[in-house]
Amino acid sequence: MTRVSFEVMEATIKQAFLLAGMPEAKAAICARIHAESSRDGVYSHGLNRVERFVDYLNKKWVDADAEPSLEIALGAMEIYNGNLGPGILNAQFAMNRATELAEAGGFGIVSLKNTTHWMRGGTYGWQAAGRGYIAICWTNTESCMPAWGAKSECIGNNPFIMAVPGEGNPIVLDMAMSQYSYGKLQVTRLKEQKLPFPGGFDHAGNLTDTPGFIEETRRILPMGYWKGSGFAVLLDLIASLLSGGLTTAGIDKAGKGSCGSCCQVFIAIDPFKWNTREFVEQAIQETIEQLKSAVPTHEGGEIYYPGEQSQKNRKENSELGIPVDDSVWARVKELARI
Amino acid sequence: MTRVSFEVMEATIKQAFLLAGMPEAKAAICARIHAESSRDGVYSHGLNRVERFVDYLNKKWVDADAEPSLEIALGAMEIYNGNLGPGILNAQFAMNRATELAEAGGFGIVSLKNTTHWMRGGTYGWQAAGRGYIAICWTNTESCMPAWGAKSECIGNNPFIMAVPGEGNPIVLDMAMSQYSYGKLQVTRLKEQKLPFPGGFDHAGNLTDTPGFIEETRRILPMGYWKGSGFAVLLDLIASLLSGGLTTAGIDKAGKGSCGSCCQVFIAIDPFKWNTREFVEQAIQETIEQLKSAVPTHEGGEIYYPGEQSQKNRKENSELGIPVDDSVWARVKELARI
Numbered sequence: 001m002t003r004v005s006f007e008v009m010e011a012t013i014k015q016a017f018l019l020a021g022m023p024e025a026k027a028a029i030c031a032r033i034h035a036e037s038s039r040d041g042v043y044s045h046g047l048n049r050v051e052r053f054v055d056y057l058n059k060k061w062v063d064a065d066a067e068p069s070l071e072i073a074l075g076a077m078e079i080y081n082g083n084l085g086p087g088i089l090n091a092q093f094a095m096n097r098a099t100e101l102a103e104a105g106g107f108g109i110v111s112l113k114n115t116t117h118w119m120r121g122g123t124y125g126w127q128a129a130g131r132g133y134i135a136i137c138w139t140n141t142e143s144c145m146p147a148w149g150a151k152s153e154c155i156g157n158n159p160f161i162m163a164v165p166g167e168g169n170p171i172v173l174d175m176a177m178s179q180y181s182y183g184k185l186q187v188t189r190l191k192e193q194k195l196p197f198p199g200g201f202d203h204a205g206n207l208t209d210t211p212g213f214i215e216e217t218r219r220i221l222p223m224g225y226w227k228g229s230g231f232a233v234l235l236d237l238i239a240s241l242l243s244g245g246l247t248t249a250g251i252d253k254a255g256k257g258s259c260g261s262c263c264q265v266f267i268a269i270d271p272f273k274w275n276t277r278e279f280v281e282q283a284i285q286e287t288i289e290q291l292k293s294a295v296p297t298h299e300g301g302e303i304y305y306p307g308e309q310s311q312k313n314r315k316e317n318s319e320l321g322i323p324v325d326d327s328v329w330a331r332v333k334e335l336a337r338i
Numbered sequence: 339m340t341r342v343s344f345e346v347m348e349a350t351i352k353q354a355f356l357l358a359g360m361p362e363a364k365a366a367i368c369a370r371i372h373a374e375s376s377r378d379g380v381y382s383h384g385l386n387r388v389e390r391f392v393d394y395l396n397k398k399w400v401d402a403d404a405e406p407s408l409e410i411a412l413g414a415m416e417i418y419n420g421n422l423g424p425g426i427l428n429a430q431f432a433m434n435r436a437t438e439l440a441e442a443g444g445f446g447i448v449s450l451k452n453t454t455h456w457m458r459g460g461t462y463g464w465q466a467a468g469r470g471y472i473a474i475c476w477t478n479t480e481s482c483m484p485a486w487g488a489k490s491e492c493i494g495n496n497p498f499i500m501a502v503p504g505e506g507n508p509i510v511l512d513m514a515m516s517q518y519s520y521g522k523l524q525v526t527r528l529k530e531q532k533l534p535f536p537g538g539f540d541h542a543g544n545l546t547d548t549p550g551f552i553e554e555t556r557r558i559l560p561m562g563y564w565k566g567s568g569f570a571v572l573l574d575l576i577a578s579l580l581s582g583g584l585t586t587a588g589i590d591k592a593g594k595g596s597c598g599s600c601c602q603v604f605i606a607i608d609p610f611k612w613n614t615r616e617f618v619e620q621a622i623q624e625t626i627e628q629l630k631s632a633v634p635t636h637e638g639g640e641i642y643y644p645g646e647q648s649q650k651n652r653k654e655n656s657e658l659g660i661p662v663d664d665s666v667w668a669r670v671k672e673l674a675r676i
Binding site for chain 1: 415474
């Protein structure tokens with residue numbers, strides 16, 4: 001396995017984005033976020049997404065120069081048009097604006113319509129939690145998962161993020177609605193392994209833990225069967241209604257690739273407005289302790305809080321370098337003409 | 339199977355609550371909500387919960403006379419102390435207050451600390467959606483589920499509700515974090531059936547679809563394995579931090595039964611403040627249509643939107659009477675001295 005330093009990965013991705021026509025400052029931020037996602041172990045939405053993002057810039061499905069524009073302001077709530085600008089920049093702007101509103105009045109809700117793929121959703125949870133805010137955010141997407149009871153794709157695999165600040169211990173949940181991502185299916189197939197639990201349906205309509213069968217049928221399983229399916233529907237509708245933008249059905253019709261013209265919601269809350277710092281820290285510490293002192297399923301097993309494994313990956317990959325797939329890394333270097 | 343009319347069930351439950359010392363008006367509302375839950379098919383949190391609620395009133399774990407009191411007001415956000423009053427009344431008050439704030443400014447966030455079991459969480463989603471508001475609400479609970487990686491109970495099975503209004507078609511998701519409730523395990527065991535999918539672990543630590551084994555180990559499965567487990571942790575922490583109340587760890591120590599001194603969050607949003615009625619209806623209709631026109635898993639199969647089956651149950655049980663477990667119904671009549 002090849003490992004690449006954060007700095008080299010970031011600089012290489014930035015070069016690829018500059019060559020695709022992004023302005024300097026925007027390329028720098030997008031490159032950093034992609035490299036951070038890989039560094040934190042979310043390989044599917046870091047380096048591995050660079051080629052597709054460049055492709056979307058070339059196709060003008062993402063407008064490198066567009067900026068979000070304010071559509072409606074209602075006190076602590078604001079609605080923006082993302083104008084098909086880079087999803088990372090729009091989302092980072094929106095979460096930042098939500099924290100500004102929260103700083104002023106305790107909480108803020110910012111929604112985006114007509115934006116593009118935000119890559120790793122957890123980015124915006126870490127962003128807010130790192131500055132001391134609770135965050136809740138989500139996006140809708142194009143149809144890429146069958147609803148419960150269906151075998152054709154008709155709902156989005158909408159990621160949902162919740163984050164809580166804590167001194168040194170932000171607790172960050174970043175989950176999509178499918179049990180496994182297509183990235184996980186691919187990686188597991190290439191290793192000739194089975195999934196830990198069934199992750200979708202085979203051609204006979206039976207649940208299977210063989211990733212290749214699921215890639216063929218495209219019948220990935222919603223987490224919790226009917227629960228993740230229903231959750232995806234509500235996240236989609238509420239994102240559309242909060243921003244005045246497209247539902248999954250509308251995104252399908254727009255035909256601008258993965259998440260092209262999607263909607264997103266960013267909620268930030270300042271828990272220190274009505275709680276002491278001690279109260280917040282105690283709530284977090286007693287919750288971590290409650291998890292850590294539970295009886296593990298097997299001797300020596302550890303129970304992790306959400307986000308803990310990202311922090312472990314971050315530490316390890318910062319020290320040792322970020323693991324890369326050689327063919328993906330070669331392709332990104334080509335895009336950067338290195 | 340015995341069926342009981344809505345009116346008879348409601349009147350009988352009300353009588354039981356009056357005899358347990360509830361004031362008339364409060365007994366009437368709580369009885370109606372319990373009967374509505376059974377009517378909508380949520381039997382576990384309707385009639386079946388009456389005996390336990392009366393027990394909690396007798397133990398003074400629920401204070402029939404207590405009213406919520408305002409602790410902090412920050413514009414569209416308000417925090418109340420539930421003062422251990424009846425959870426249904428506190429929650430109904432809080433969601434109503436959230437919709438009032440939304441009516442004024444587009445959205446409202448109301449949190450409750452120190453409240454008690456709200457019974458069926460969906461009640462408050464239907465309440466808001468029925469009046470034209472989007473709703474998001476959740477509660478924390480005592481430890482009643484092992485976290486992912488643990489075999490002892492250490493996290494709450496925190497219900498999470500999302501609702502969207504629609505003319506005649508509110509879309510309401512009401513889900514707890516476990517794949518199945520203990521009520522579902524019991525009902526399935528009594529019928530000598532298996533669960534549709536594995537719902538927890540047996541004594542050997544293997545996933546099982548035999549409900550009795552799971553009732554014995556108390557190792558119910560979080561929906562989506564690690565996903566529902568992490569979601570439960572975040573819902574707990576955010577409910578505590580938004581209200582200044584107890585986390586699951588704190589509720590465990592309080593020792594006032596199921597959900598005694600828990601925290602709840604109620605968010606209401608008025609989508610008609612910035613969208614036309616046509617836009618809202620179209621978003622909902624195209625989403626329903628997208629689901630209904632997907633290819634079903636088997637010929638003649640139907641794909642339901644969240645809340646649709648509750649509406650079907652409501653219609654059927656309103657016409658035919660509400661199915662009751664004979665022993666449960668007999669016990670409630672005893673409590674009502676009928």
